[in-house]
Amino acid sequence: MAKVVKPAKPLPAKKAVSPAAAKGIRARQIAASEPVATKKAVGRTKKPLAPERIAAIIDALAKTYPDAVCALHHSNAWELTVATILSAQCTDARVNMVTPALFHAYPTPKAMAHATPEELQPILSSLSFFRMKAKSLVGAAKVVTEEFGGQIPQTMDEMLRIPGAARKTSNVVLGSWYGIASGVVVDTHVLRLSRRLELTLNDDPVKVERDLMQIIPQTEWINFSHRLIHHGRQICEARKPKCVDCSLETVCNSSDKTWSTH
Incomplete structure (x- = not known):
């Protein structure tokens, strides 16, 4: 028995495309074929360090x-050191909200040196990494009291001996308080x-x-x-x-x- 083949359906007639639409389609086709780098050129300065x-x-x-000037509130080099240590991964505005109570409770390096990190933690609890920072502050207070007579030193090498005071803190204190351009x-x-x-x-x-x-x-x-x-x-x-x-x-x-x- 012969197989009956159904006639193919005629293709739908193409819709007429206006010249403006055709131009837009062509533009999108060209853009899609371009390398990514040419779509958005990355600007570079020829001599950036000139x-x-x-x-x-x-x-x-x-x-x-x-x-x-430095946005951290302070009235002496010790307070600036403390505030800068606290500012790690935290905004200056947030630090400025915490330090008044902290400096009222522990106004000097000697006073803070006699505290424990656990005693500082409630005051610092709104800051990031407050437990670690409380430990650093007590350690810093002890070093400043015992090794530097309660005074913040004025050299980078000495500043780096203070717990929590890396180069950023040291540069802030030396530059903002002492006017020493160490870095x-x-x-x-x-x-x-x-x-x-x-x-x-x-x-x-x-x-x-x-x-x-x-x-x-x-x-x-x-x-x-x-x-x-x-x-x-x-x-x-x-x-x-x-x-x-x-x-x-x-x-x-x-x-x-x-x-x-x-």
């Missing part, structure tokens, strides 16, 4: 933040902005500090840190930088810019 560019960055920050403060803001501005390719704070010390004049180390930190807080945020309001926009070619004039 002296004139570094000078322009320093000058722009100085004009934008002429009065920038560049590298916190999360300085680290982020230094990479965005192509001042370093490193992501380790110690290496970033070393790189900055090589290109920033020593006379600018203290102010440069303060100003870059303020800029990071107010304008150059981590997730969505406010490039339209940025005084460094004309010298910045970061790939995550949200607005650009060049």
Whole structure:
């Protein structure tokens, strides 16, 4: 018995496409075929460490933040040391909420040296890693009292002997209180902005500090840190930088810019 073959259904007629629509379709086809790198070019500065560019960055920050200072509340070198130790992975605003009660209860290194970490913990409980920080503060108080006569030292080597006082804390205290330019403060803001501005390719704070010390004049180390930190807080945020309001926009070619004039 012969097999009955059904006739194929006719293909539906193609809809007419307007010239404007056809142009849009073609544009999307071309865009889809382009390599990813050509869709969004990553801007790079030809000579990011050129002296004139570094000078322009320093000058722009100085004009934008002429009065920038350390945001941690303190009245002496010991209080600044304590506040900076507490500021690790925590905002300055949060630290400033905690330190008044802490300094009222333990106003001197000697007073805190006689305390236990457990006694400090309730005061510090709203801070990140408060148990570890309580331990560091008691240890710092003992070293400052027993080895430095209750006074915060004025050299980097001595500062680094204080528990909890790494290079960041040491640079903050030496620079902000004593006016000693021993290095560049590298916190999360300085680290982020230094990479965005192509001042370093490193992501380790110690290496970033070393790189900055090589290109920033020593006379600018203290102010440069303060100003870059303020800029990071107010304008150059981590997730969505406010490039339209940025005084460094004309010298910045970061790939995550949200607005650009060049």
